[in-house]
Amino acid sequence: MTQSVDHVALLPAYLAAGTAVLVLLTDLIVARRAAVLVVAAVGALATAAGAVIVGLGDDRATFCVPGACSFVANDRSALVAALFAVLTLGVLGFSAATRDVPPGEYAFLLACSMTGGVALGSAGDLITLIVALETLTLPLYVLVGLRRRTVESAEGAVTFFVVSVVATAVTLLGAALLYAVSGRVHLSLLAAGLPDLPLTGAAVVLVLAGLAFKVAAVPFHAWAPAAYDGAPVPVAAYLSTASKLGGVIAILYAVVDGLRPALDLAGPALAVLAVLTMTVGNLVALRQTRMVRLLAWSSVAQAGYILAPLGAFMLSRGRTDEALSTAVSATIAYTVFYVLMELAAFGAVAALRPGADGGLIADYRGAARRHPWVGAALVLALVGLAGLPPGLAGLFAKVVIVRSLLDGGAGWLAVVVAINAVIGLAYYIRVAAVLYAAPAQAPRVRVPWVVATALGVVTLAAVVAGFAPQVVLDLS
Incomplete structure (x- = not known):
């Protein structure tokens, strides 16, 4: 059987991979930091534009077998690819003042990770999904360890690598068992039905x-x-957003789209994961004294909110297509909000401490008085993550999550979300208070204009997301 390849459907992936190659050539031939970063930024913009043009037209697919395709370009894949491109662009902007990493390798690894994210949004089978997810993740191992001559950087990279390898092995084992019981790998074919066997439950x-x-x-x-x-710090910004976005998309595609016949098994597990994640993340964040660790534990808690609508849908008895659409819309809307707010928060940290690590929370005392605009952006991101006005995107996102839980009949889970949101206020407001406290004697830091511009664009996008929620819901 001959198989044709639709190169138009593959255009966003071509653009992302081409960006990685061009970055390496630019670093080899020109060997100037600014040129490398500009080429990477232009490539990210081209990738986003290509994904939107291809995805928002008629649905296209390639690498197909009867009844299913491995690579699908549609409106959802366009949203995912554009988000990964925006993340890459924002991180490149925040990296302008980071001098302790080699620019060629840094931009190349970011572009490779972006390629994995673009492919992930179009994945139509388990093999493509897992390979794309690993292409997204593998460059991050090196990026985490790029900060030279620091024990913390090496420790973080090794920890990330070891745990990720184990998680990948577990995922591959589950996918292999699914193929063993069904003889299928395409998500649309898996959704048609799975045998009622104990091995199926173990695979899910x-x-x-x-x-x-x-x-x-x-x-x-x-x-x-x-x-x-x-x-x-810019790598931490990308890691906290890109890795989470990739995981959410993979769960949506694999568990919700492909494994719907096995939702009775996955439902309780996902609901328990959501409750544990938001509760543990918020409680441990209360004890943090370092800024980046606080944001890390905050991101753990935010993952619980993201998973809650899916857990509620899987626990419900009336799993209609409308209920699934509501749960998926709420998850995607909250994920988009989280990505923008988290990127803005890390961008502000990178601007306030250019070329350094995140430091202690106490080091930011009075920072908003010395740098009003950057401090205001950080406070806006924090109150948005907390779900308070004037962070309208955060308020909208929390309302969407709670509404989807109530519509799905999971009132108890909505109560858990509300309680955790109140707990989260304690550490978000504490950091905001430190930013506007009477400043300690500290040297004035000059914020690079590129970092400030990138932070402004990300913050503006986060604010716009609060005024235009219907756009996100329509695209999802």
């Missing part, structure tokens, strides 16, 4: 456990604080 649990690592869900979260704190 293994796949879910492996993917939960990517979103740093409890108890698969131990790598996150060490990896975030050991990495350069």
Whole structure:
């Protein structure tokens, strides 16, 4: 059987991979930091534009067998690819003042990771999904360890690598068992039905456990604080957003789309993961004294909110297509909000401490008085993550999550989300208070204009997301 390849459907992946190659050539021929970063930024913009043009037209697919395709370009894949490109662009902007990492390798690894994220959004089978997810993750091992001559960087990279390898092995074992019981790997074919066997349940649990690592869900979260704190701050920004976005997309595609016949098995597990993740993340964040570790534990808690609508849908008895659409819309909307707010928070940290690690929370005392605009951006990101006005995106996201839980009949889970949101206020407001406290005697830091511009763009995007929620819901 001959098989044609639709190169138009593959265009976003071509652009992302081409960006990685161009970055290496630019570093080899020109060997100037600014040129390398500009080429990477232009490539990220081209990738986002290509994904939107291809995905928002008629649905396209390639590498197909009867009834299913391995690579699908549609509106959802366009949203995912554009998000990964925006993340890459923002991190490149925040990296302008980071001088302790080699620019060629740094931008190349970011572009390779972006390629994995673009392919992940179009994955139509388990093999493509897992390979794309690993292409997204593998460069992050090196990026975490790029901060030269620091024990924390090496420790974070090794921790991330070891735990990730185990999680990948678990995911592959689950996928292999699914193929053993069904003889299928395409998600649409798996959704048509799975045999009612004990091995099926084991396969679903293994796949879910492996993917939960990517979103740093409890108890698969131990790598996150060490990896975030050991990495350069711009890399921590990308790690906290790209890895979580990739994990959420993988769970949506694999568990919700492909394994719907086995939801009775996955439902309780995902609901328990959501409750444990948001509770543990918030409680441990209360004890943190380092800024990046606080943001790391905050991101763990946010993963619990992201998983809650899916857990509620899987626990419900009336699993209609409308209920699934509501749960998926709430998950994607909250993920988009989280990515923008988290990127803004890390961007502000990178701007306030250019070229350094995140430092102690006490080091930021009075920072908002010395740098009003950057401090205001950090406070806006924090109150947005807390779900308070004027962070309208955060308020909208929390409301969408709670509404989806109530509509799904999971009132108890909505109560857990509300309680955890109140707990989260304690550490978000504490950091905001430190930023506006009477400043300690500290040298004035000059914020690089590129970092400030990138932070402004990300913050503006986060604010716009609060005013235009329907766009996110329509695309999902």
